[in-house]
Amino acid sequence: MCRLAAAMAVIATAVSCSTGGPSDVASPATPxxxxxxxxxxxxxxxxxxxxxxxxxxxxxxxxxxxxxxxxxxxxxxxxxxxxxxxxxxxxxxxxxxxxxxxxxxxxxxxxxxxxxxxxxxxxxxxxxxxxxxxxxxxxxxxxxxxxxxxxxxxxxxxxxSRNNAEMCLAQAAAAVAAIRLEPELVVSADGQGALMGLTITPRSTPGAVNPGSKGTLTINWIDPTTLLAEDPSAPWPRSVSAAAGGAGQQYWLGIRPARCDPHAVAEDKVGTLLPLRVSVGGRDGVLRVDAGALLRGRIYEFITAACGRQ
CATH class of the missing domain: 2.60.40.10 (Immunoglobulins)
Incomplete structure (x- = not known):
């Protein structure tokens, strides 16, 4: 009996030492x-x-x-x-x-x-x-x-970095003038060329978006796109300047298909984003002007018809 009591005391001591309360257990951390x-x-x-x-x-x-x-x-x-x-x-x-x-x-x-x-x-x-x-x-x-x-x-x-530069350039340009492509497209009699209108509307005063713009924007030249090439009979403007508070300007850009392969229109992604090379507010870069849904559809129809006649 003495030996049994001693053994039970040892077991009780071991259990009490190995069993901890809630405060002894660490909570799992969020991985x-x-x-x-x-x-x-x-x-x-x-x-x-x-x-x-x-x-x-x-x-x-x-x-x-x-x-x-x-x-x-x-x-x-x-x-x-x-x-x-x-x-x-x-x-x-x-x-x-x-x-x-x-x-x-x-x-x-x-x-x-x-x-x-x-x-x-x-x-x-x-x-x-x-x-x-x-x-x-x-x-x-x-x-x-x-x-x-x-x-x-x-x-x-x-x-x-490219998007930052383009978005900051667009902000600086918008502080001076609004630039848009008109929805109308005037197709030539032979169907091989067309004219689209580019309109520049200066702000009444330089905007606060970019105070360093000094109120002047220059379109140095216009790049072709994957769909649109310059028509030599109606060349695209160069070195055009617009100033805040100045008069509005409009230019008719002569266009021809830049390519006529079967996938030109079907796979187009950026062919109707017109890239203007501009200088404004101490920045130089490409300002892309979106044709918009109406003009985009008319450009696609013109390219398809013009290529079909070749």
Whole structure:
């Protein structure tokens, strides 16, 4: 009996030492994946039919051997104000192993206070922009509900810097004048050429969007597009200047088909975005003027008919 009592005392002591109360047990932390351990990589791109709409593609690639579900994604870049969000659907999107998927995201307003050298990361006397674009991800499944990962976003084609430059140029131009293509298209008698109207309407005073614009905009020349070429009989204007408070101007641009292969119209993405080479507010670049739905349809009809006659 003495030996039995001693054994029971030993067992009781062991149990009391090995059993802890609730305060002794650590709560599991919400999983957070650092960039080195993140299950995906990110790259920035842009589809051609989204050029005029300032929509970029956040391309994610699953680097694991199993599926990964992304519930949310947001891109942060010093070239744009605020986070560029992918508007995900309930339940997110599943990334199969090794297969890239594209998440479309609308760009936010551009940060136009940066110099051209800073945007392109060239050495200047000003403070450089060192922050690289990064994607914040909300993940599910194996990474835990609500888990997060931050991954650097490669931009091999300079999508962010190009869009920043074009959007800031457009802001500077809009502070001086409105530029539009008229919906009418005047087709020649032989059907091989046409005229479309380019209208410049100056603001009454220089806008506050870009105070450094000094109220003057110059169209240096106009580039052809994948669909539209210059008609030599009605050449496109060059070195045209418009000043805030000045008179409006209109030009008739002679156009001919730039190509007549069977896929010219069927596969068109940017053929009706007219590229103007402009200088305004200390910036030089391409200002793309959208033809709009009505003129776009008329251009397609003209190209199809003109090519059919050749």
């Amino acid at each position: 957070t994946a650092p960039a080195s351990a993140a299950p995906v990589t990110a790259e920035i791109n842009q589809l051609r039919d989204n050029y005029g709409r300032q929509i970029i593609a956040i391309q994610l690639t699953n680097t694991t051997s199993g599926p990964v579900t992304v519930l949310g994604a947001g891109l942060a870049s010093p070239l744009f104000a605020g986070t560029i969000e992918w508007q995900g659907t309930p339940g997110g999107i599943e990334l199969p192993p090794g297969q890239p998927k594209i998440l479309p995201a609308q760009l936010r307003g551009p940060a136009c206070g940066l110099s051209t050298q800073q945007v392109n990361k060239e050495p200047v006397n000003e403070e450089p922009v060192n922050e690289e674009p990064a994607v914040e991800l909300r993940l599910a499944e194996a990474w835990g509900p609500g888990s997060a990962a931050t991954v650097p976003a490669a931009d091999p084609y300079g999508v962010l």
